Amino acid sequence: MPAFICITCGSQFSPSEKQPGRCPICDEDRQYVPPSGQSWTTLQDLARRHCNSFREHEASLIGIGTVPAFAIGQRALLLKTDKGNVLWDCLSLLDEATIAIVRALGGLIGIAISHPHYYASMVEWAHAFDAPIHLHASDQQWVMRSDPAIKFWDGDTLPLARGVTLIRCGGHFAGGTVLHWAEGGEGRGALLSGDIVQVLPNRNFVSFMRSYPNFFPLSAPAVERIGALLAPYAFDVIYGAWFDRIVPRDGKAIVKRSIARYVAAIQGDGSAELN
Ligand SMILES: [Zn+2]
Numbered sequence: 001m002p003a004f005i006c007i008t009c010g011s012q013f014s015p016s017e018k019q020p021g022r023c024p025i026c027d028e029d030r031q032y033v034p035p036s037g038q039s040w041t042t043l044q045d046l047a048r049r050h051c052n053s054f055r056e057h058e059a060s061l062i063g064i065g066t067v068p069a070f071a072i073g074q075r076a077l078l079l080k081t082d083k084g085n086v087l088w089d090c091l092s093l094l095d096e097a098t099i100a101i102v103r104a105l106g107g108l109i110g111i112a113i114s115h116p117h118y119y120a121s122m123v124e125w126a127h128a129f130d131a132p133i134h135l136h137a138s139d140q141q142w143v144m145r146s147d148p149a150i151k152f153w154d155g156d157t158l159p160l161a162r163g164v165t166l167i168r169c170g171g172h173f174a175g176g177t178v179l180h181w182a183e184g185g186e187g188r189g190a191l192l193s194g195d196i197v198q199v200l201p202n203r204n205f206v207s208f209m210r211s212y213p214n215f216f217p218l219s220a221p222a223v224e225r226i227g228a229l230l231a232p233y234a235f236d237v238i239y240g241a242w243f244d245r246i247v248p249r250d251g252k253a254i255v256k257r258s259i260a261r262y263v264a265a266i267q268g269d270g271s272a273e274l275n
């Protein structure tokens with residue numbers, strides 16, 4: 001039986017004879033169903049028209065992204081730790097070449113995903129590399145393909161290896177998670193941020209939204225809470241959700257001033273927009 005993949009968000013569903021009727025992730029106010037309607041593909045179809053590309057961002061960190069872009073178009077990150085490789089975020093496409101390359105790099109000891117928009121074909125990846133998937137329990141309802149490989153975690157932090165910590169920031173999703181890599185950024189610390197701390201095109205600011213495609217903001221307390229949760233961690237580089245969304249330096253200060261800017265704007269009285 002095929003495991004259908006939603007073309008808009010890239011989530012793979014449990015195997016079924018027929019295409020699922022709808023995608024709950026796209027049918028919700030953070031995503032959208034395009035005017036052409038809900039449509040589906042499969043891993044086999046996807047592999048006919050797409051492949052994965054690899055880019056080393058720094059020693060021990062390799063980006064993996066699908067070309068041409070598919071669904072939301074995020075790239076995943078393979079992080080080499082003292083215990084083995086962790087895959088941060090995930091892709092809908094897992095083909096034979098990707099399996100061979102990741103195996104040659106040592107396989108995976110775990111998969112951690114920032115939020116449901118990047119769950120993608122996580123179960124395929126988990127099976128191929130015999131690796132557990134670490135998801136925050138608050139987002140359990142958004143898993144479209146249940147599997148014993150999925151391990152839900154609770155609370156604010158989960159250490160995966162030495163200096164590699166998942167931090168549940170919430171915000172965009174209740175279980176929205178970032179990964180802190182103490183030795184990343186060539187020793188200055190790095191944050192792998194998915195859509196939870198969104199790196200902007202100018203790379204001088206980050207931002208925070210409940211919905212990016214529908215331009216729906218978060219509240220000031222939700223954004224301040226993200227700041228408070230990140231406060232104990234040192235980082236200079238921020239790896240966002242796409243190959244080119246990287247803050248190369250001053251990441252900690254940029255998050256701080258971005259939170260201040262965001263909160264001032266959302267709590268403003270409208271006068272700033274008239275000047
Ligand atoms: Zn979808």
Ligand SMILES: [Zn+2]
Binds near residue numbers: 115117172195
């Ligand atoms: Zn998202």
